[in-house]
Amino acid sequence: MTHAPQARPLLEDYLDVWAGTDASRRAVADTVVALARATTEIAALIAFGPLAGDLGAARVDKGGGDAQKELDVIADQLILRHLNDAPVAAMASEEADEPVAVKAGGPVIVAVDPLDGSSNIDTNTAIGTIFSVLPAPADIDPASADAFLQRGRDQLAAGYVIYGPNTSLVLTVGAGTQLFVLHPETRRFALVTERVAVPPDAREFAINMSNYRHWDEPIRLYIDDLLKGQEGPRDVDYNMRWVASMVAEAHRILIRGGVYLYPSDARRGYTAGRLRLIYEGNPIAFLMEQAGGGASNGAEPILDLVPTTLHQRVPLVFGSSEKVRRVARYVAAPESIAERSPLFAKRGLFRP
Numbered sequence: 504m505t506h507a508p509q510a511r512p513l514l515e516d517y518l519d520v521w522a523g524t525d526a527s528r529r530a531v532a533d534t535v536v537a538l539a540r541a542t543t544e545i546a547a548l549i550a551f552g553p554l555a556g557d558l559g560a561a562r563v564d565k566g567g568g569d570a571q572k573e574l575d576v577i578a579d580q581l582i583l584r585h586l587n588d589a590p591v592a593a594m595a596s597e598e599a600d601e602p603v604a605v606k607a608g609g610p611v612i613v614a615v616d617p618l619d620g621s622s623n624i625d626t627n628t629a630i631g632t633i634f635s636v637l638p639a640p641a642d643i644d645p646a647s648a649d650a651f652l653q654r655g656r657d658q659l660a661a662g663y664v665i666y667g668p669n670t671s672l673v674l675t676v677g678a679g680t681q682l683f684v685l686h687p688e689t690r691r692f693a694l695v696t697e698r699v700a701v702p703p704d705a706r707e708f709a710i711n712m713s714n715y716r717h718w719d720e721p722i723r724l725y726i727d728d729l730l731k732g733q734e735g736p737r738d739v740d741y742n743m744r745w746v747a748s749m750v751a752e753a754h755r756i757l758i759r760g761g762v763y764l765y766p767s768d769a770r771r772g773y774t775a776g777r778l779r780l781i782y783e784g785n786p787i788a789f790l791m792e793q794a795g796g797g798a799s800n801g802a803e804p805i806l807d808l809v810p811t812t813l814h815q816r817v818p819l820v821f822g823s824s825e826k827v828r829r830v831a832r833y834v835a836a837p838e839s840i841a842e843r844s845p846l847f848a849k850r851g852l853f854r855p
């Protein structure tokens with residue numbers, strides 16, 4: 504069946520209008536287009552599934568629970584190849600220890616999680632690619648780790664591509680968050696929503712509940728209160744989802760609200776959470792804030808953190824902004840927050 508492309512602006516058109524004649528914006532636009540081209544190739548490969556070989560086959564163990572898969576490596580190589588066509592000085596990847604130089608004099612640098620949710624490759628579940636575009640620093644080698652230790656607030660663009668039932672690109676260049684969908688026949692991304700807005704009050708949370716016993720008390724208390732539903736301080740029943748692909752959780756939350764948590768926990772290798780600040784936390788936080796949502800490490804906005812190492816992990820909470828703020832109130836003072844008071848609970852002391 505063929506669906507003629509409707510008259511929607513293509514990604515390139517959208518970026519053309521945004522960039523105008525501004526040379527710095529043009530560099531960002533060209534970089535985003537190169538990344539988008541890489542992801543259309545990744546999407547085409549993923550669509551073959553096992554017919555393309557064992558894309559979920561294990562490669563070397565990166566430690567800390569991150570087993571590298573065949574598709575992690577292929578996606579990484581495809582992105583680097585496409586970035587050669589863009590004004591990009593260097594690329595850092597979750598899959599490589601050190602950044603690599605791309606084009607001398609390029610005004611931007613790119614950090615990528617080439618394949619997010621790689622534990623789902625074998626299961627035909629949504630997976631994704633996450634990217635962050637930063638200015639190339641003038642004073643240091645752009646292909647050094649130090650070049651990437653910039654606050655998320657300094658990102659020029661960020662986005663992810665989700666390889667799901669359809670392939671979608673969610674992008675921000677600092678002018679709201681846009682949703683583009685890949686037309687399966689033309690292989691071009693077309694604009695579907697120009698201003699994505701995170702719904703503020705969905706009753707849904709995403710967390711890996713199997714880690715409950717490893718969490719700090721504030722996170723346990725917060726989740727306990729959600730689980731109490733109508734009988735608890737929230738006074739409503741909550742639903743839970745956990746896909747184990749952050750892009751899938753982020754996408755669902757952008758479309759219908761809710762909150763995602765991957766907190767730090769007591770397991771070895773998880774004391775700073777699981778997600779990577781530069782490749783995952785910062786781009787998702789930029790997209791969330793631009794869509795009216797929020798993202799924090801449980802205390803401070805993710806975008807205000809200054810990374811100290813390239814592959815640094817970060818506890819990550821994102822989604823509807825009031826929910827992100829509430830988690831921070833639990834973390835700051837779990838025993839004293841008004842929301843836990845019996846006064847506010849349906850079955851509390853003052854219930855008639």
Ligand SMILES: O=P(O)(O)OC[C@H]1O[C@](O)(COP(=O)(O)O)[C@@H](O)[C@@H]1O
Pocket residue numbers: 569597616618619620621622711747748749750765777778
């Ligand atoms: O298996 P867990 O511990 O629930 O972790 C799932 C999380 O790990 C991630 O898969 C990490 O991403 P990678 O696949 O890029 O390593 C997130 O997408 C996801 O939210």
Ligand SMILES: [Mg+2]
Pocket residue numbers: 616618619620749783
């Ligand atoms: Mg990831």
Ligand SMILES: [Mg+2]
Pocket residue numbers: 575597616617618619620621
């Ligand atoms: Mg990854």
